[in-house]
Amino acid sequence: xxxxxxxxxxxxxxxxxxxxxxxxxxxxxxxxxxxxxxxxxxxxxxxxxxxxxxxxxxxxxxxxxxxxxxxxxxxxxxxxxxxxxxxxxxxxxxxxxxxxxxxxxxxxxxxxxxxxxxxxxxxxxxxxxxxxxxxxxxxxxxxxxxxxxxxxxxxxxxxxxxxxxxxxxxxxxxxxxxxxxxxxxxxxxxxxxxxxxxxxxxxxxxxxxxxxxxxxxxxxxxxxxxxxxxxxxxxxxxxxxxxxxxxxxxxxxxxxxxxxxxxxxxxxxxxxxxxxxxxxxxxxxxxxxxxxxxxxxxxxxxxxxxxxxxxxxxxxxxxxxxxxxxxxxxxxxxxxxxxxxxxxxxxxxxxxxxxxxxxxxxxxxxxxxxxxxxxxxxxxxxxxxxxxxxxxxxxxxxxxxxxxxxxxxxxxxxxxxxxxxxxxxxxxxxxxxxxxxxxxxxxxxxxxxxxxxxxxxxxxxxxxxxxxxxxxxxxxxxxxxxxxxxxxxxxxxxxxxxxxxxxxxxxxxxxxxxxxxxxxxxxxxxxxxxxxxxxxxxxxxxxxxxxxxxxx
Amino acid sequence: xxxxxxxxxxxxxxxxxxxxxxxxxxxxxxxxxxxxxxxxxxxxxxxxxxxxxxxxxxxxxxxxxxxx
Numbered sequence: 001x002x003x004x005x006x007x008x009x010x011x012x013x014x015x016x017x018x019x020x021x022x023x024x025x026x027x028x029x030x031x032x033x034x035x036x037x038x039x040x041x042x043x044x045x046x047x048x049x050x051x052x053x054x055x056x057x058x059x060x061x062x063x064x065x066x067x068x069x070x071x072x073x074x075x076x077x078x079x080x081x082x083x084x085x086x087x088x089x090x091x092x093x094x095x096x097x098x099x100x101x102x103x104x105x106x107x108x109x110x111x112x113x114x115x116x117x118x119x120x121x122x123x124x125x126x127x128x129x130x131x132x133x134x135x136x137x138x139x140x141x142x143x144x145x146x147x148x149x150x151x152x153x154x155x156x157x158x159x160x161x162x163x164x165x166x167x168x169x170x171x172x173x174x175x176x177x178x179x180x181x182x183x184x185x186x187x188x189x190x191x192x193x194x195x196x197x198x199x200x201x202x203x204x205x206x207x208x209x210x211x212x213x214x215x216x217x218x219x220x221x222x223x224x225x226x227x228x229x230x231x232x233x234x235x236x237x238x239x240x241x242x243x244x245x246x247x248x249x250x251x252x253x254x255x256x257x258x259x260x261x262x263x264x265x266x267x268x269x270x271x272x273x274x275x276x277x278x279x280x281x282x283x284x285x286x287x288x289x290x291x292x293x294x295x296x297x298x299x300x301x302x303x304x305x306x307x308x309x310x311x312x313x314x315x316x317x318x319x320x321x322x323x324x325x326x327x328x329x330x331x332x333x334x335x336x337x338x339x340x341x342x343x344x345x346x347x348x349x350x351x352x353x354x355x356x357x358x359x360x361x362x363x364x365x366x367x368x369x370x371x372x373x374x375x376x377x378x379x380x381x382x383x384x385x386x387x388x389x390x391x392x393x394x395x396x397x398x399x400x401x402x403x404x405x406x407x408x409x410x411x412x413x414x415x416x417x418x419x420x421x422x423x424x425x426x427x428x429x430x431x432x433x434x435x436x437x438x439x440x441x442x443x444x445x446x447x448x449x450x451x452x453x454x455x456x457x458x459x460x461x462x463x464x465x466x467x468x469x470x471x472x473x474x475x476x477x478x479x480x481x482x483x484x485x486x487x488x489x490x491x492x493x494x495x496x497x498x499x500x501x502x503x504x505x506x507x508x509x510x511x512x513x514x515x516x517x518x519x520x521x522x523x524x525x526x527x528x529x530x531x532x533x534x535x536x537x538x539x540x541x542x543x544x545x546x547x548x549x550x551x552x
Numbered sequence: 553x554x555x556x557x558x559x560x561x562x563x564x565x566x567x568x569x570x571x572x573x574x575x576x577x578x579x580x581x582x583x584x585x586x587x588x589x590x591x592x593x594x595x596x597x598x599x600x601x602x603x604x605x606x607x608x609x610x611x612x613x614x615x616x617x618x619x620x
């Protein structure tokens with residue numbers, strides 16, 4: 001399948017690039033210290049940090065992947081939002097943000113240093129820095145491949161040109177520029193893809209028409225979760241709720257510096273806490289824009305309209321092309337250019353998110369900690385800027401590694417999953433149990449990661465894993481991922497508690513502002529009722545329940 | 553810089569382009585639909601863009617009011 005663009009499409013694309021670069025150019029004057037560049041000087045309004053909080057996660061891989069999952073698994077995909085994001089975002093805003101923001105840490109690894117010690121920080125900082133580079137490279141690769149496939153553009157030109165634009169605006173305006181552009185990108189994605197959702201769903205006969213044409217287990221989010229053989233994802237209720245809904249989602253939304261950084265850039269504690277809370281409102285409704293088109297696409301293939309998904313290498317339908325084939329079927333020149341701009345925008349928000357998180361962690365947690373401490377701030381600003389350039393170059397390199405060695409990338413993503421799986425246990429204990437010691441945390445984190453790797457090497461799902469031996473075969477890779485997370489979390493949790501009990505506790509005085517019970521959370525007397533965390537959370541939970549009951 | 557200003561201008565301009573294109577080529581549509589997608593999406597973007605600009609304009613007016 002290929003699409004021809006008209007001049008009007010190029011005009012829209014060019015207009016967007018002009019605005020993105022213009023925002024970076026205008027913001028360059030705001031940078032006078034490393035804090036301005038890497039942390040936005042903690043001065044960004046809350047509606048902007050809230051939207052950036054969810055936009056940083058809405059990269060090209062997610063956008064294409066969510067439509068593909070919608071086509072493959074149906075409405076169960078929405079669990080990645082309703083179950084796999086909203087509860088964790090609420091927890092983050094209510095319970096965890098006071099420690100991140102209040103500790104004055106400049107990054108998530110730095111919080112670990114303040115709460116525990118150097119070795120836990122180093123473990124987190126290095127693994128995070130490597131992971132951001134590879135995810136940014138994978139995202140770049142996905143976009144290059146897509147543009148090559150759909151528009152016939154050269155892979156090299158698409159990759160290099162979009163990387164150059166991201167580099168230009170993050171280099172000029174730092175984190176503020178990345179955050180501002182993420183919000184513009186979020187609007188663009190929402191407005192650019194909403195018409196596609198409306199058109200494709202109504203062509204499929206509305207939700208009623210979709211329900212009538214698809215198997216029942218694709219149009220119910222909860223009903224078929226009793227046994228893994230009944231639902232298309234091949235997971236069961238416990239694995240889903242504990243693995244995705246608890247370990248993986250809390251691990252991502254509460255500890256991943258990429259998203260936490262957006263909340264830390266807020267102008268005060270109250271705004272920082274509201275950032276993830278307000279973010280849940282648009283996040284909750286994103287499935288209608290990013291997943292629904294996929295579900296409509298698979299319905300349309302069953303309606304004899306001459307529309308079908310192109311086959312993939314093994315002969316089955318290539319779900320990853322659901323989004324782009326729909327665009328070709330519903331969008332004429334004009335809006336087509338806008339939709340394509342939306343795709344490129346999603347890529348850029350994903351990449352800029354990774355690059356701005358990478359440069360902060362590298363500058364503060366690696367360079368300032370191990371390479372050159374005690375330099376003046378101007379020096380670190382320069383290092384931050386240079387790291388931005390290096391980060392983009394390394395991402396490009398990673399994109400080419402992904403293009404040439406697909407297997408290595410698969411393997412790396414499995415390994416990253418193992419590193420992330422136990423993290424939330426460390427933060428949970430660190431923030432809410434003051435008895436947790438530095439040795440306990442490090443032992444738990446290392447052995448938790450090891451447990452994840454061991455589980456992966458001794459179980460098989462869809463021909464992945466089981467390098468040592470095959471003790472158990474999971475019904476799907478998703479079920480395997482969820483169970484690896486559950487096991488890693490449990491091991492980390494138990495070992496951290498055990499080792500902490502056997503080692504000397506830290507005096508309370510040193511942990512003020514870092515642990516529950518020793519931290520004063522300032523009450524904001526000026527806040528209106530709807531600005532307070534509790535009422536906001538109640539509203540979100542009610543809306544979430546309505547959505548889940550509707551699509552049960 | 554108030555982000556509502558550049559975002560507002562961007563969507564106003566894109567809205568105008570799409571509305572203009574939708575009026576100029578009302579029969580342009582892709583295979584599976586006969587709706588004038590450009591016109592309707594353009595109008596909604598135009599409304600969104602102007603809404604953002606109005607919010608930004610109101611904010612600067614309030615600010616000027618409080619710091620005479």
